[in-house]
Amino acid sequence: EKIALRGLSVENLAQDMQDIAGLRVMVQFVDDVDEVLALLRRRSDMTIVSERDYIRNRKHSGYRSYHVIVSYPVDTIDGRKEILAEIQIRTLAMNFWATIEHSLNYKYQGNFPEEIKLRLETTARMAYELDEEMRKIRDDIRDAQLLFDPINRTLKDSVGNSDDTDEDLFG
Template identity: 30%
Template sequence: MSDKNIDDAISWYIKMRPVYKNLANKVESIIREVLTNSGASYYTITSRAKEIESFTIKANKEKYKNPQQEIKDLAGIRVITYVKSEVNNCCELIKPLFELDHFHSVDKTKELGNDKVGYRSIHYVAKLTEDRLSLPEYQIFKDMGFEIQVRTILEHAWADISHDRNYKFNGVLPPDNDIERRFSLAAATLELVDREFDNLAREIVVYGHEVVDKVNKDELNIEINTTSLSNYLDLKFKPFIDREIVEPTFNNKSKEIIDELNAYGVSNLSDLELIIKENTEKFIYERTNFLGLLRDIMMLNNITLYFEKAWSNNWTGIEKNMVKYYVSRGINMSEIIDKYDLSEDEDDDEEDYDFFLDEEEVG
């Protein structure tokens, strides 16, 4: 290709790059919406238009006679999942959304074969469907293609380390000291770890299904852990979760709340069921999550036991609405607040706060 053709290609891409960036953003939004609404698990979704410098380097390669038509990743979208099974699930959801170019799409894992290790990722080359292109906001993208990559976190780490042209591992590695062999061993180890994470994730899912089955049968002699506790609460408080009164998360503190439950004397689901029974409404007085809900369950059942055995100063301060509700349940909040120095939030009005405490005496 002559220098003039290269210059023309670069000028064309400089002009078109904002459109490709817009296309990448649109496709990212489509994929994100579908994966999120379907409940698919993924780590992150990103998009970009190829940088001018990257386009220039690629366009100069001998194999590209017409860079404008032959370079397929001018708009790129990357979906990163936690484990391999999630890659497969995301791919099944993504494929029907677009018109795929099967000739240029590739599964890098299959390209490696069974006797090699290295870069692994699924690449789809695609265009928007005719149905979508018929909408006014998408008509500008007619005949424009994009590439979608789907890979795990560990595959992504390997790709970044081994393919970044500015890093030490790019290109042909020196043969001294078995560097190339050790690099291959590192790739194989990463692949084994990726597979093991996938297997562990599958086993946790299977265990979760077993917990649900046992809970439905009232077989609750199950040790409390994050999975068993989450599945039990999902079923027990389903009406409140469906109404978005209870958020089914532990706020990244599942270990902390399980430690509190164990200190309180609750080590399996049957212990927790004895406290809750069918009185789920009793423990709901405001929007909350599993972390707050479990603390309310313990405190409303026996607040003295909770603070003596489980609290361990894991949280401080107590809100007015919490005080009011606990007082309405006949709990002496003045004594608890004084004994454990549970000072109110700084923006709480002290007189209003004391008023809620006074309701104990009025009641």
């Protein structure tokens, strides 16, 4: 079905299609996407062919994800061949939205009523806001842990929470 939609021939399928293989990497936080990208860029066994950042530049539908097309060598019976694979990197919230939107889109065959399109865009925005709020919570927890960590005593001293500071003031 996709072959016909894209105007491809079965004979030239391997050459014509970019996403012969696919992999989805789900991360907890948006900034984890950059860490995964850094790991991919350091790999010497594959070549990055293209990148599309739908996280910072979301699609009109609200879809967010980071897509990387890589060329990867595979040993076959006919010798070594380069295959193209698409790696999608997204948060759990982005994946939740995209999975449900995809199943609804399939049922509507891509022809959503305008009200449904707007509601889907709203829920995509809510998923992104959820990612942002969870990042802030994570950062607040990390900051609080630093304040209570005895190894970081100098940090606590500078905030005025140590016993030594109290003695100097009242001593």
